[in-house]
Amino acid sequence: MRIKNHPILGFKARKTITFTFDGKTYQGLEGDTIASALHAAGVRKLSESIHRKRPRGFYCAIGNCASCNMIVNGAPNVRTCITPLEEGMDVRMQDGKGRVE
């Protein structure tokens, strides 16, 4: 899902970043957010809605809507569309509202 050729934008070669999503290993690129890396890897469902458990993806991609909330390194309600991807991150699908430990 990465753009290879673009008439205006030159996408430089970027370092790969390894992370896990629901325990499985994935790779993103330096400069990615968690959501952009998952999307590039073909993962579009990021969570389930609180009451009816309907699939949720991102909507705004700029941190406005909370549609992309996931559990990151144990912390729930992380807006993955504006959170930079980091090496070794543990990303999980969020079910419900999340709990404060």
Next chain:
Amino acid sequence: MKTTECLIVGAGPAGMRAAKRLLDAGAEVTLIDRSDMLGGQLTKQTHMFFGSEKQHASKRGIDIMQLMIDDIVNHPKLTVIKNATVVAMYKDRVVGYVIGETYHRIQANAIVVAAGASEKAIPFENNDLPGVYAAGAVQTLMNVYGVKPGHKVLMVGSGNIGLIVTYQLLQAGVEVVKLIEAADSIGGYLVHASKIKRLGVDIETNMSVKRAIGKDEVEAAEIWRLDEAWQGIEGTEEIIECDVICMAVGLAPLTELLQQMGAKIMYVRELGGNVPVIDKDHRTSIERVYACGDMAGIEEASSAMMAGEIAGLSAAVDLGYHVENYEDDVARLRHELSNLRDGPHGEKIRLGLKKLGVLS
């Protein structure tokens, strides 16, 4: 608690220009943004801009953004706080923001709010499925992160944003199956529309989405024709095979923070929804708090830049700085703004500003 002389919320074109004016006047400025990058909406605008020559029309949005960043970023009196989301604003100008999981507070002598807008959605069955994305999100994914939103896109909305994002999808090598519009005519500039028509994208008016189809994500869309009352006509349904439904159906100002602070708010449909009540110098109803850019009424980058400058100048003067040529500068900016809002495309915004009491 940290303190600052002037806090600017939002580092889009409006916020950055306000910062420039305040720094020039001698003020100490803190610029805060929830993103990792400065530039707001401009971070993803790869197209040549329309708007005012003086505000760099015909340059690309991303290049205009770089000019604005270079203009301020090394200034010794500027502090930039990134990845920080403002979540609370109080009347005494105490502002709360979150970085990661930590809450911080800062007290400011003056605040310019330039938080921009959020994208609207429209109701239809399954509009919450992954694959139903806002146009700005599609643009961010492609132009900032280099990721395709999908393989086949149905574009909804023919305003400039819908037209431009369609073009950018084609540039990224993504197929746009169709562009549909609920109104009976194309909303954006015809030059943009002709360009994408020439590239083979079918534009249909009086059409909307009936439902999205798919289990865990969008697999197709059902569209239908609308009557004059914008109601779907049974029997006109058509299935469009696509994995993305891209919503370019307008923006709404992000007024919540000012609302929370107790600033006077007014609903003005022509400006995109709830907007802060401001005077022509961009002062809100709260002392030394200013609003500008899309969050004070949906317009465009050129006007956001000029409005940002006016807001910055007002803040500088209210903070007691002597601004060289203040009167001339403000008069010139107002004049340029009114030129920009001239003509049929500016009609809506003129009407909105009249309702708000900014224009007579």
